[in-house]
Amino acid sequence: MPSFRDRFLTPQVARAITSPSAILVTAAGASAAILLGLNPIGIVLVGAGAFTARVLGSVPRNSARPRISPGSLVEPWQSLMKEILDARKRYGAALKGMQDGPLKERLGELGERLESGVDEAWTIAQAGNQLTLGRRQISSETIFAELQQAQSAARTERSDQKIQALQAQLSAAQRLDSTIGDTYDQLLLLDARIDELVTRTVELSVSQASTDDLGGLGGLGAEVDSIVNDMEALRQAVEETQGSTPKGEEPGEPQLGTSSGSV
Numbered sequence: 001m002p003s004f005r006d007r008f009l010t011p012q013v014a015r016a017i018t019s020p021s022a023i024l025v026t027a028a029g030a031s032a033a034i035l036l037g038l039n040p041i042g043i044v045l046v047g048a049g050a051f052t053a054r055v056l057g058s059v060p061r062n063s064a065r066p067r068i069s070p071g072s073l074v075e076p077w078q079s080l081m082k083e084i085l086d087a088r089k090r091y092g093a094a095l096k097g098m099q100d101g102p103l104k105e106r107l108g109e110l111g112e113r114l115e116s117g118v119d120e121a122w123t124i125a126q127a128g129n130q131l132t133l134g135r136r137q138i139s140s141e142t143i144f145a146e147l148q149q150a151q152s153a154a155r156t157e158r159s160d161q162k163i164q165a166l167q168a169q170l171s172a173a174q175r176l177d178s179t180i181g182d183t184y185d186q187l188l189l190l191d192a193r194i195d196e197l198v199t200r201t202v203e204l205s206v207s208q209a210s211t212d213d214l215g216g217l218g219g220l221g222a223e224v225d226s227i228v229n230d231m232e233a234l235r236q237a238v239e240e241t242q243g244s245t246p247k248g249e250e251p252g253e254p255q256l257g258t259s260s261g262s263v
Contacts, residue, residue, distance in 0.1 A: 065115065065119055066119055066122055066123075068081070068085065068118070068119075068122045070082045070085065070125075072129075073125060073126070073129045074129055074132055074133065076184060077125045077126075077128050077129045077132065077184075080125065080184070080187060080188060080191060081121065081122065081125045083191055083195075084118060084121050084191050084194060085118070087191070087194045087195050087197075087198050088114065088115070088118050088194075090198050090202070091111055091114065091197070091198045091201055092111065094198065094201045094202045094204075094205040095107050095108060095111055095201070095205065097205055098204075098205045103204065106221075107201060107204065107205075107220075110220065110221055110224045113224050113225065113228055114194070114197070114224055114227070114228070116228050116231075117190075117194070117224075117227050117228040117231045120228065120231035120232055120234075120235045121187060121190065121191075121231055123235050123238075124183065124187055124231070124234055124235050124238055125187065127183070127235075127238040127239070127242060128180060128183045128184060128187070128238070130242075131176060131179060131180050131183070131242075132180055134176065135173065135176045135177065135180060138169065138172070138173045138176070140170060140173050143166055143169050143170055143173070144170065146166055147163065147166040147167065147170070150162050150163050150166060151163060179241055183234070183238055186230075186234050187234065190227060190230060190231055190234070193223070193227050194227060197220070197223055197224065197227065200220060200223075201220070204220070
């Protein structure tokens with residue numbers, strides 16, 4: 001989360017310092033002090049206080065972002081989330097090493113947008129983690145063995161019901177495998193795209209190119225927006241998949257894709 005110093009040393013605050021409104025606020029404060037009959041020192045202090053309040057009011061607030069803790073996840077979500085956080089760290093390091101100027105300012109804005117994508121990735125990883133934990137509670141081997149035994153025994157109305165129940169459990173396990181596998185594959189692809197984005201950012205930081213080169217290198221801003229939008233879409237798909245299952249029932253058909261691999 002950005003420190004107060006980082007949030008204070010921003011173009012937004014610089015504009016507030018030199019803006020006509022800041023001058024008007026200072027003058028209004030001084031005028032009020034005169035009307036109150038304060039001495040010259042009091043007039044200066046009131047005017048300075050009004051100016052300071054105006055500037056501090058323009059300092060960007062820290063956004064309420066989630067506390068990301070990859071260690072609370074099981075594999076493979078833990079490793080994948082660590083990789084995404086590492087990419088974010090490298091992006092920040094590349095930005096920090098750049099000379100001040102329009103390019104650094106622009107990349108800083110893109111970094112803020114990328115933070116939203118990281119937050120979305122964390123939500124997705126948590127959802128995938130819950131699906132994985134749930135899947136581990138289902139022993140497909142045990143269910144399959146019971147199914148074979150039931151199918152080889154004498155068939156009765158009760159045995160037929162048991163066979164249907166066991167088949168339903170296996171189908172639920174397969175759907176979970178599909179959802180988990182597809183979610184992981186899509187998040188892994190987005191992680192790769194973030195890595196590519198960081199590499200291009202490092203290229204910009206080394207070359208100290210102009211802001212015009214943002215488009216020349218393939219549209220860095222557009223790629224950030226695309227990654228974040230895809231993260232949001234994946235997160236919504238995962239939430240819809242989870243929300244479509246009434247409590248106490250088996251998961252319904254996954255909405256994410258048709259991957260059949262187990263993770």
